[in-house]
Amino acid sequence: MEYTDPFYLPGKTGKHTVKYFARDNVANDKKHSEYKHVVGVVYVDLTGPSLSYDFNGARFKKGEMNYISGKTDIVLRATDQESGLKEIKYMIDGSGEVAYDKPFNIEKDGLHSITIVGYDHVNNRNVDNFEFTVDNVPSDIFVTYSASPTDTINNIPVYPSYTSIFLAGTDTGTECHRITYSINGQPLQVYDNKITGFRKNAHVELKIFAEDKLLNKSEIDIEFKTNAL
Template identity: 25%
Template sequence: NNIKTDYTGTNSLTDTTGTINPTITGAFVNGKWTGMVTINRIGRNVKITTSGAGKTGESNAFDVKAGPPAKLAITPSSFTMAAGVTYSYLNISLRDANNFETTHTSNLIVSLSTTSPDGEFREFGTTNRITGVVIPTGSSFVKVDYYDIRGGTQTLTASATGLTSGTATVTVIPDTTPPVTTMTVGSPKYTSGTTTYVSGSTVFTLSASDDASGVEETKYRVDGGSWSTYTAGLTFSTLLDGSHTIGYYSSDKSGNNEAEKTLTIVMDKTPPAISSASPTGSLIQRSTSVTFTVRVEDSGSGVKEVRLTVDGISQGSMTAGSDYFKTISLSEGSHTWSIEAVDNVDNTATWSGSFTLTVDTAPPTISGLSAPSNPVFGESTTITCQVSDELSGVREVKLYYSTNGGSSWTEVVMNLQGGFYTGSIPSQMPFTSIQYYVKAVDNAGNEHQTAISTITIGIPTWLYIAVVAIIIIVAIALVLIRRKPASQTAYAPPSYPPPPPPR
């Protein structure tokens, strides 16, 4: 009764299922529009709402019912995906004869298939391969994923007993990119410049990734040998020390092979060499401060640390030098000690020894210092003495002499002969005054030095005789010269040349 007959516009159409078609009416005629609409989803108490010219109208509520299941549908019915990348997701739905989604009165088993030999349906949200699904009672659809590595166009089919099968077409873009493999070198390892050192226990891990079809396998080889399939972390404990090359690559499920990569390593399974450890046996010294020294060498990765343990107590790391050393204070008596040398890839060598520490602070005793009573020119001057040290023993005895009043001193090593230490001062000129003293050092480093003594070089007997003989000879010669008579010479007149002839 309130029809606006002059309205000729169009109205929008919506419904509570959101599936009405069309969504806009045609032009109104005499205030009315009559047409067919389709609602593509079943539902209860569905209403249609129309709006236009500032007015809104709503239909009575009604139920949209689907017919009995007649077919299956796969949506989307056509899609494109990349090889090796899961497509998520596909709807496998029940439809009636009018293509409405509908339900089944019991669980419906649906078989799934593909024309691709490498394609597979997967449980939604997982990588579990499936060949069928169940649409539960009261449900109209189920979600699945699809995976394929074969490029090209394939047909997917969903089928169930008594229903028309549903199909979809998929275009798979082929994978032409090979995987990428990385190698991780675990511990222990040591890098010096471009050289990587490893040990027989070092673990090598290969990791491959492929964003498309996925990694099929990873292979490796050593020093150009045969290829092996990688399954888990690798160790190369059977390799000899020295340089080796590890090659590796991966293949994907589309048959793409990565170019071989290589890593050069230096195997070091040999621990450091320990030698020249000191002290051992008996150690007699002036103090309780003991210096431990040891030579440690490693021709591979190099020495990382040398640790000292004394009497079962760790003393920490030793200091590196030409030898490794560390000084600690100990009590007198017996001690045990050990060395643990570690190289840069954790190869370890050990050494152990013992010694007895005796503290000696008493210097040697020098007695019986003797020199010639009348040293003479032309002969060396021999100095002798006796030296004793009851505890650590005599290490060295030296004679020092000076011929210039002590401005400079010359050192002479004294040798032990028949219980006496003997040293000689070379021959000096007559009347030379020689100062001398003796210094003795024991094996603990204690020193004792005598007072400075002085001797003067005299003239030997033979020189006296020679001088006297020379004097006598000179005297006789002078006497003989004085006794010789004077010589007499006859007078002879001078001679002149004859005169020249007359002219």
């Protein structure tokens, strides 16, 4: 085709070769006509960057929902094999676009959404969205005694020495992962079934710790005495 005006390249991603040539004034003489061929290679990039995300830190997946803590880093990634990645931007819960330069975290509890926007060097744009829940609330600890107190001394309840103590942890976000306890400053022990074996006529200080799947920790202290039974 004779070139008269600028033209569009094919609307298909890939390599397209444009061959063009010029005829010089000598070509007016058919015996001495000469053509100079020049080949130019153009790559048409019509697609935006590939986007992905990850969590660096405490994370727990329940069903289709990811739970993270306020200290968990949110990592955004983008790659572009064609014209190359220009920049990544993101929006938190529908807010304005912010340039992404390093992992970040969200401290506020509750459900959040992130929109990732990736741009390549020819301004193709791609968008992705994901949701997650931030959970900074530790588990609640519940203590149950197998016997009732027989007395109270200085506002401290007195239980039979054979009393067993049962512990439980509940969590509205993830779930209680582990309960540990310490008796009178002794090394921590992992709670398994029940706590027994208290000495008679003893003063007991019991520290109880609960840890959920996101490593949120809670602690309660209880104090009681045992009698001679």
